[in-house]
Every structure is written in C-alpha cells, then in structure tokens.
Amino acid sequence: MTSVSMTVNGKSVTADVAPNTLLVQFIRENLRLTGTHVGCDTSQCGACTVHVNGDSVKSCTMLAVQADGAEVTTIEGLANGADLHPMQEAFKENHGLQCGFCTPGMIMSAVDLVKRNPNPSEETIRKELEGNICRCTGYHNIVKSVKQASENMGG
C-alpha cells in the first residue's frame, strides 16, 4: 500500500491505496463520489473525465498515486451549493443530455475547453470534445449547450 494525499473538490483527503488503483476507482469507491462514470474503461469514451490541476484527464487512465499532491475536481465540485455551474445550467436549458451517462465527463471536458478557448466556434467545440462519446444525443444539443455556457462564462 502507498499513502496518497490530494485535494478533491476543495477538501483534502489522505488514504492508503494499492499502487494499481485507478484514480477513478479511488474517486468512486474510496471517496464515494459516483458522479464520475466509467463507460469503457479503455481510454476511449471520456465518461470518467475529471480535472487534475485544472486540466481534463481520463481518470480511468491515471493511477491514484499519480495524483498525489494534486488538486482534483469532479462533477460534484462544480456547483456552488444550490447554484449550478453555468455549464451545468446550459446543459439543462438546451437539453444537452438524454440518458445522462456521458454528461459528467462531457461537462468536465467542456469546462476545460472553454478555459482554453474562451469564445469557441462550433468547430472548435466539436474538435475539443473528440475525447467524449455520447450514444444518445447526436451531439447537436451538447454543442449548443457549450456555446451558450461559454457566453455566460464571460468568454
């Protein structure tokens, strides 16, 4: 076992984990934050996307021990109490989801993409979301949601 300490959604956590524990396992099973989903477990779908030190990563393709000392944000960390994050609000308003399975990862990727591209074109949004797969929506309303959120986020 190896000891890891990290800050998750603003709270510091420390635990002993086996080195082969994935970050997503740690988040879901140790911390019981089940908003981060596992879709494929093969680095393809992006359902497991979280932020590590502000950058979007696939938490099924990172070890918990690699996040030692890092700041991690999951979907549970975006809202401010009862106030949804502008990205969450925009997905709700634009019907940017159907079953919702891909949505946590989609939103975490979208927040990162708007951080890097404050005023993204539709083309940029589509390219930047290449790492996130949705089986329901056909993406159209997702792109609309991200576009609107980027405007509301002051881009």
Add this chain to the structure above:
Amino acid sequence: MYSFEYERPKGISEAVGAVGEDDKFLAGGQSFLPTLKLRLAQVDKLVDLGSIAELKGITVSGNEVSIGAMTTHATVASSADVKSSIPALAHLAAHIGDAQVRNRGTIGGSIANNDPAADYPSALVALGATVHTNNRTIAAEDFFVDLFETALEEGELITKVTFPIAEKAGYAKFPNPASRFALVGVFVAKTASGVRVAVTGAGPSVFRQGDMEAALDSNFSPDAVKGIKTDASGLNSDIHASAEYRAHLISVMASRAVAAAS
C-alpha cells in the same frame, strides 16, 4: 492490472537507479496504463517520471528547439516558441488523440513506445532530430528500429529531443476516425541539407520516401509529389485500410503536407 510497486523519484539519476530489469518508466500513462489494464504487460515496479522537473519544458536557442521528454502534447501544441519556430510540430501535437490524451501524453512516452501509427516519429525523422538519453545521443533515424522497437537499451531514459529549425515544414495525416492515430501521416521538412519526407502509420515503423525527397528538392510544390507512387509491399494492411490504400494515401498526404508547409 496485476499488482506492482510504485516509486516517484525527483531526479534523472534516481530514476535510472530505481528501474530494475522487470520495471518500467511511467510517463503520461496514455499507452502503458491501457496495456497494463489489458494484462498485456506486467511489471514489478513503475518508476513514475512525473515529478522530475528537469524533464519538462521547451527551450529555443539559436537554430534548435529542445523539448523535455515529459513535456505533454498539450504543452507542445500551445507553445508560442514551437508555433513560431516549427509550426508544423505544434500542429502535429494538437492533432494527437483528444484533449484529455494531450493533457497527459508526453513526447518521450510516444517515441519510446514507437507505435507504428504514432505521429511524432515522422516529425523527428523528417526534421533530423536528436534523441538525448541519460547516457548518449541518438539520431532519430537510428532511434526508430521496428514495430514498437527503438534503439533504447533496458532502463535507458529519454531526457529530451532536440529539433533543428527547418526552413519550412508541414504535416498532414489521415486520422483513424475513432482513435485519431495516423492511418497515414506524412511530415515534410525543407532543411539546409535538402528536403526530407517521413511517413508514419503506413509501415511497421516510420520511414523516409526518397523519391519524393528528390522530386521536392528540385520543385518544392504540392504537385511535385502527387504522381509519385510508393510500393505497397510491406505496408500495413488491417480492417481500417489495405496496404494499397495506404500507399495511395502517402502521395495525397505528402502533397497536403507540402501545401501546408510554413
């Protein structure tokens, strides 16, 4: 994943000292962790390079761009220095995989892995880059040996890659629509010592296309390579594309790479 031990040293010599016969370095983990998860590999220990500050970063001096082994694809793609000195290299990095893969994956990990469909090998060979390790330097052309095989010895650590700045360079790839890996990628560089054309994705490992180099030496234009064929024998054939189709794509991508060169 089978179980393993884990170590995260702070320096190059500690990392080299820590890696034993059945151990592996871990960079961004974007190739190796999926391999471990599929149990296609097993290690006693992973030596994580993530805390070694001297392996990260980009510097430009004189006629050379130097990129630390642990520099991520996202950092190369967004670097103002790379964009101004070798824009084709920033373009290449910006089209590797997806945003999350680019945030973790590194240049050192990509070239050590030498996936036949990886993007970076073509840039290293076309630009005439040098791979620096903990104990020697290796010319890019000698570095990439064969399918998933490089000139690295057991336990040898890549520290950085240095790229001479070309007069002009361009990269074009036909991405696999699912993974974005190159079905075929062609990197063209106009250097002081002539034009170099390197092809990835098409064969077991990156290779130079000599006929195209000769044609571009006398006429550096997209049309100069359009009619030049590559022999399909020995090229990769799989569910995504036949060897003949890949051979055809080499001419198309080479022509686009020349058109994009700046």
